[in-house]
Amino acid sequence: EDQVTQSPEALRLQEGESSSLNCSYTVSGLRGLFWYRQDPGKGPEFLFTLYSAGEEKEKERLKATLTKKESFLHITAPKPEDSATYLCAVLNAGGYQKVTFGTGTKLQVIP
């Protein structure tokens, strides 16, 4: 069964203090790894898809990277508006449409 483990569960940063979120995954064959952002009381919002080890994607202060066992979401000089829960998810190459999510990292950026 596909598994996604995210760490830390919660992270508190000062504005401008860069850090990384970790996503470890176990999947029999990876079709895609996804990062979503979820604000309180809302649905997840898509950020990135990574398909193969070594791939990187960037969007504003966020950069996602992928290895064969992990993905990292690097946050450079975060701002308070980056506060949210960041979700990692995987899609199995053998499966069809079921995306398996991790429990997320709750990020709080303090001004």
Place this chain on the structure above:
Amino acid sequence: EPEVTQTPSHQVTQMGQEVILRCVPISNHLYFYWYRQILGQKVEFLVSFYNNEISEKSEIFDDQFSVERPDGSNFTLKIRSTKLEDSAMYFCASSAQTPGQGPGANVLTFGAGSRLTVL
């Protein structure tokens, strides 16, 4: 920007009652999904729907659950006889791309959710 719309935003029901949650997916999307998130837990896949039939479902999606696309725009989740453990946020999502093919494949656009409270 196109969005997925869900109604109601919050529903409170008594155990054993039937509940229907409604969703309007993005108009040119072909794949539709229901996920749920119990408070404090992860987002869990329930079911996917394509070409007017279920394409995949999880073990959570038992005989108490059903989905329907009654017309060209709505997508519904019915829970026949609700249980306390059905209390959760239910998210509808849709995607445009054929799974696994090309940029944007399997990118889910989620609605804001319907919070179901079973008493």
